[in-house]
């Protein structure tokens with residue numbers, strides 16, 4: 001990193017970082033870059049892309065709440081895109097009505113009604129793995145491929161009322177969609193060929209006549225019938241929900257299993273006190289931050305941490321750096337169930353804070369309940385593999401050994 005006294009764009013002083021946060025090296029191991037960003041200053045300038053970045057907890061929280069100054073309406077990507085704008089890419093007042101509709105549909109209360117369905121999915125999944133186990137007292141399992149990657153593609157489209165179909169297409173499309181928030185690199189190019197076809201397929205799946213009569217999709221159309229949103233926006237809202245909700249939850253659960261396997265004393269703590277399950281998921285989200293970055297555009301000069309970000313600049317919101325900021329978290333690199341992780345930024349903050357967080361929490365809660373019932377200990381059984389995505393902390397493999405009860 002070079003730290004110079006003046007940025008070419010900002011008035012005042014701002015540290016300049018030369019790293020490429022979207023290089024294969026950083027995507028494989030993002031923590032060193034995130035630490036450099038956080039420790040460089042409250043705001044830094046990423047010379048390679050000509051954008052600003054915020055990686056400290058206090059300043060990122062302020063920035064996420066300043067939606068009038070740091071807009072999402074020009075997109076949350078580092079570059080201009082011509083794809084349709086979902087909830088995430090709109091500002092109030094346009095954002096208000098669809099947000100209220102989704103907030104109601106995905107409220108904690110509404111999700112409680114799906115607990116049984118979710119638990120049944122988890123039972124089938126885990127019992128299937130247990131039945132395949134060759135040795136009676138332990139089970140070798142890929143926590144990413146065989147658990148985390150299975151549950152949300154089963155549960156979430158089901159809860160949305162999308163019929164049984166090639167559900168891995170959801171993951172492929174969402175993977176590309178998240179990649180497009182980063183620069184036009186090889187990851188984006190690799191997904192480009194299939195993207196229009198997948199987008200059209202998902203959009204079609206979210207049309208009223210294709211959806212089951214019950215589920216988040218039907219609820220969105222009912223909101224359109226009530227006049228809460230426009231009919232022409234209903235399918236896009238449904239498809240953006242699925243795009244936002246599948247890969248993120250998969251990687252959140254992969255991270256949770258990795259955290260428990262590599263911190264056996266925390267698993268013991270959870271076994272001794274199962275009511276820590278919610279803390280365990282939130283602490284894992286703080287620790288791994290499945291969403292690593294989103295962008296904003298400065299609608300006017302914006303001052304944060306004594307540094308002015310000039311109007312028109314793109315700004316990278318670096319959630320994972322803030323989630324391990326020692327100014328906010330004691331011993332931040334430790335996955336620790338005795339801390340209170342609430343207030344972490346893995347779900348964002350402010351008007352765009354994740355509207356689907358209760359759906360993610362429900363899946364993690366059911367899975368932990370099942371594991372606590374059936375598994376005595378969890379160990380890492382090999383090297384983990386990462387799946388590179390420009391803005392997600394993706395996993396390709398989390399090899400585990402469960403000792404069974």
Ligand code: HEM
Pocket residue numbers: 072076087088089099106240241242244245246248249252253285289290291294319345346347348349351352353354355356357359360
């Ligand atoms: C927004 C993370 C699961 C739907 C967000 C944001 C983050 C996030 C960081 C804010 C982005 C920004 O500030 O620009 C996560 C993580 C998840 C998860 C880590 C899983 C562990 C879900 C699920 C759904 C969902 C399951 C759907 C049911 C959405 C939507 C938004 C959003 C629609 C946009 C909200 C708005 O703009 O008002 N999520 N999410 N997410 N998330 Fe999630």
